[in-house]
Amino acid sequence: MGSLKHSWNTSRGLLCALCGLCVLLGSLLAPALARAQDDPAGALFDDGTLHDIRLTISPRDWESLKEHFQDNTRYPADLRWRDVTARGIAIRSRGNGSRSGSKPGLKVDINYYSADQRFLGLKNLILRNNTQDASNMRELLSMKFFRRMQIKSPREAFARLFVNNVYAGLYTIVEDIDKDFLQKNFNENDGYLYEYDFDESTRIPYAFEYLGSDPDKYVPLPFKAQTHETSPRADVIERFIWTVNEAPAASWRQRMDEFLDLNAFMRYLGVENFLAEEDGLTGDYGPNNFFIYRFENRNLFTFVPWDKSNTFWASPDYWIFRNIKDGPENFRNRLVLRALTYDDLRDEYLNTLLTCADSALEDGWLEQEVSTQYDRIRSAALSDTIKPFSNEQFEAAIEDLKTFARNRSDAVRRMVAEERPQP
Amino acid sequence: MKIAKILIVLAAAVMLGSPSAARATIHDQESTPPAPKADKEKTADKEKKAEKEKKPKKEKKAKKKSNVPAPDEGPSATDTDAAPPAPADQLEPESTGTRVTWKQHPSFRIGSAFRMDFQAKFQEDVRDTYVGEPELARTDLHRNRIGVQGRLFKHIEYEVERELTEKELDAGRNPKSPWKDVNVDLTYIKNAQVKIGKFKIPFSLDQLTGVTHNDFVYRSLGANYLAPSRDIGVMVHGSFLKHGLQYWSGVFRHDGDNARSSRIEGGDQTVAARVTGTPFRVMTQGLGEIELGAAFAISQLSDDSFRPNGLRGRTIMTQHMFYEPVYVKGERRRWEADVDWTAGPASARAEYMGVTDDRQQQGIGDDDLPDARARAWYVSGTWLLTGEKKERPVKAAGDFLQGGWGALEVGARYERLWFDSVGGTDLPSRNPRAETILPTADRALTLGVNWTVNRFIKVQINGIREQVEDVERNPVPGGAAFWSRIVRLQFVL
Numbered sequence: 001m002g003s004l005k006h007s008w009n010t011s012r013g014l015l016c017a018l019c020g021l022c023v024l025l026g027s028l029l030a031p032a033l034a035r036a037q038d039d040p041a042g043a044l045f046d047d048g049t050l051h052d053i054r055l056t057i058s059p060r061d062w063e064s065l066k067e068h069f070q071d072n073t074r075y076p077a078d079l080r081w082r083d084v085t086a087r088g089i090a091i092r093s094r095g096n097g098s099r100s101g102s103k104p105g106l107k108v109d110i111n112y113y114s115a116d117q118r119f120l121g122l123k124n125l126i127l128r129n130n131t132q133d134a135s136n137m138r139e140l141l142s143m144k145f146f147r148r149m150q151i152k153s154p155r156e157a158f159a160r161l162f163v164n165n166v167y168a169g170l171y172t173i174v175e176d177i178d179k180d181f182l183q184k185n186f187n188e189n190d191g192y193l194y195e196y197d198f199d200e201s202t203r204i205p206y207a208f209e210y211l212g213s214d215p216d217k218y219v220p221l222p223f224k225a226q227t228h229e230t231s232p233r234a235d236v237i238e239r240f241i242w243t244v245n246e247a248p249a250a251s252w253r254q255r256m257d258e259f260l261d262l263n264a265f266m267r268y269l270g271v272e273n274f275l276a277e278e279d280g281l282t283g284d285y286g287p288n289n290f291f292i293y294r295f296e297n298r299n300l301f302t303f304v305p306w307d308k309s310n311t312f313w314a315s316p317d318y319w320i321f322r323n324i325k326d327g328p329e330n331f332r333n334r335l336v337l338r339a340l341t342y343d344d345l346r347d348e349y350l351n352t353l354l355t356c357a358d359s360a361l362e363d364g365w366l367e368q369e370v371s372t373q374y375d376r377i378r379s380a381a382l383s384d385t386i387k388p389f390s391n392e393q394f395e396a397a398i399e400d401l402k403t404f405a406r407n408r409s410d411a412v413r414r415m416v417a418e419e420r421p422q423p
Numbered sequence: 424m425k426i427a428k429i430l431i432v433l434a435a436a437v438m439l440g441s442p443s444a445a446r447a448t449i450h451d452q453e454s455t456p457p458a459p460k461a462d463k464e465k466t467a468d469k470e471k472k473a474e475k476e477k478k479p480k481k482e483k484k485a486k487k488k489s490n491v492p493a494p495d496e497g498p499s500a501t502d503t504d505a506a507p508p509a510p511a512d513q514l515e516p517e518s519t520g521t522r523v524t525w526k527q528h529p530s531f532r533i534g535s536a537f538r539m540d541f542q543a544k545f546q547e548d549v550r551d552t553y554v555g556e557p558e559l560a561r562t563d564l565h566r567n568r569i570g571v572q573g574r575l576f577k578h579i580e581y582e583v584e585r586e587l588t589e590k591e592l593d594a595g596r597n598p599k600s601p602w603k604d605v606n607v608d609l610t611y612i613k614n615a616q617v618k619i620g621k622f623k624i625p626f627s628l629d630q631l632t633g634v635t636h637n638d639f640v641y642r643s644l645g646a647n648y649l650a651p652s653r654d655i656g657v658m659v660h661g662s663f664l665k666h667g668l669q670y671w672s673g674v675f676r677h678d679g680d681n682a683r684s685s686r687i688e689g690g691d692q693t694v695a696a697r698v699t700g701t702p703f704r705v706m707t708q709g710l711g712e713i714e715l716g717a718a719f720a721i722s723q724l725s726d727d728s729f730r731p732n733g734l735r736g737r738t739i740m741t742q743h744m745f746y747e748p749v750y751v752k753g754e755r756r757r758w759e760a761d762v763d764w765t766a767g768p769a770s771a772r773a774e775y776m777g778v779t780d781d782r783q784q785q786g787i788g789d790d791d792l793p794d795a796r797a798r799a800w801y802v803s804g805t806w807l808l809t810g811e812k813k814e815r816p817v818k819a820a821g822d823f824l825q826g827g828w829g830a831l832e833v834g835a836r837y838e839r840l841w842f843d844s845v846g847g848t849d850l851p852s853r854n855p856r857a858e859t860i861l862p863t864a865d866r867a868l869t870l871g872v873n874w875t876v877n878r879f880i881k882v883q884i885n886g887i888r889e890q891v892e893d894v895e896r897n898p899v900p901g902g903a904a905f906w907s908r909i910v911r912l913q914f915v916l
Contacts, residue, residue: 056787
């Protein structure tokens, strides 16, 4: 009897312990589970992992996509990541300068054939081919640095792409800037989103100059509506650009408040130029590679960075006033030029550069990030025989990145100091 | 292909055995006028008869306006089923030498050896549709065609017609040609005439009705998107039993303008045949005329293009693509049946057509897929309020510009065009390599008023209510029905 009672007590104790363990585990896992439910794509954009993305597509379609890589023709395919599959999605060739017939950049339209279809909650994905970046890494590092500096930017992660079970190269998975991105980052998605569309046919830069009162001169080129496509309200852009260029100096700041948080804009510019972006707001080809989003029921715009494959350009000494104080007149960004005439905004810009310098050096963050990602992708990059670079070029590009990461902060501090009057 | 071979053999047999039959038919034509018929061929036949009858009583006939043929009444360059013009010796046997005349059309003639009629057709639209349609031009120079047709000696007829303003002429790798009907018809054997060149593949009553003769501004959806329309080929055609039975049978290079676009290659070698008849002619005397028709066409489909090569579905006026082409390969099979009834001022038409396309090795894994299928039907009716006898084209009893009221006609058409696949076990999808194609359809009601001002001018007013059944592919949010409105001014010379 005593043995039975002892056994019962023991069982009851074990049961209690088990319940306690469950409660403990539950409380530990609940936030993670909630996050996963909130953002099922979070794991896909985990840049601490080299992912495998698998596409199943008609072999003829894959060859056709590569042959007609300049077209935007969509082809049906199935997409798989881990054990998640989306059937009947559409892929197409994408990119401007990065378009390639051998290693095509891909836009993955999850819901093209079925508006309700989602993949980990996403409607679109970009598989960037990095054909303009031998290191494969500038884009991902840049976006990560933007986020580190509290600027909303797309999440990215590296992936090996397999097409019909054949390795098709090392790609970067890029979060598309769409309504899902807006909702996640701005808690709304019904505003007006525009992609700056560099006119590849004319290659004439648009430097935020006022083109006249006709709204059609602003949309769809150079600002291509991504939401409200049939009613893009180009008139608001026209007034924004008019204010940038034509508003009298006495009221400029006040009028600009309606359209732009100028301090936030200078921080954006500071981060971009810390990263030595050669093809951005003050790029060598005129302004390029950004989205603007106008918030719901307001005329206020914000900038979102895009396509940072030309960052870490040239050397750590890339000048922080490149194409601002030098470069062809018609390439210089009018918005940047006018904003920098105000001392407080100029200070905001320079201070941001210093903050970036500190942040990049903090515990060797930037250099460490280069090394970590390099270790992650090295094998995949070396076995990527389709890439337009040799393995030697890849290794050399990584070395350049490391050098940049090591020396950029000091170079920027020096350049900022030279800009500021000595006490 | 077996059917194609049988057809060719049949056509050859008709040609070989034709001389005696031809003589009999000529005799029939001369002794008995052709039965009244509402479309062009009948009109042309009547024209011959009228001209023959007219000669001894020329002055008296000329006063009767309604008997003056309209400019687009003769054998049109757009009508595959149009009969040849009356032989030159029948029309004006007394005329000799070179001269220019203007009866139906401006005409240049050299005795009875050569005749060239000049023609022009202009259709200009003002239109409107649902709010938010950004692409639709509110005014449209819809068709502006010029052409010539005529005869060389007794038995060689020809026509050449060119479109001046049509869209899609220079876009993409496989644009539509601006040349419409460019052909020669050899009429040596009346019931086995041979037509060579570019003309309409004999398929679909509505598609074969002349562009200026339609009861509505736009042809039916099936006629526009499933019927082949024009292509280059050779066709044998003729009639028996005093036009109680007519046939057309031909082989063509591709499968018509409607099956291709700047992005769609279309089908290849096509064999087509059509037969019409009036089997109830005796029984239905006094109840008007009922003509039955049926046709089939078989084409080859390649997947050489990197783009899908299937048929597409678009809305009527806005041409919104509610069904994108799917990948196809193998054979395309079309068939249709139609009925055409005319009685006094009233007319009714109905047509049903279907198309199936093979999809050999078109799956994502290169597997065979179930056939892609498209079907369409319409029923339509018209009534001439001013009492004229229904013909195509309508002849107004009183010319509006000479004190009359012209001819006023009302009409309605209800139709459906839909796409799906024949079977399939997978979940239905819109992707062009889906095993099971997600069905979609466009359902349309057209209400119309036609005012034939005189022999040259017609005004058409149509209201079109459409609804695409797949909500996601409906151009209007929420899948709601939408109205389109159009006024067309037509001038024919």
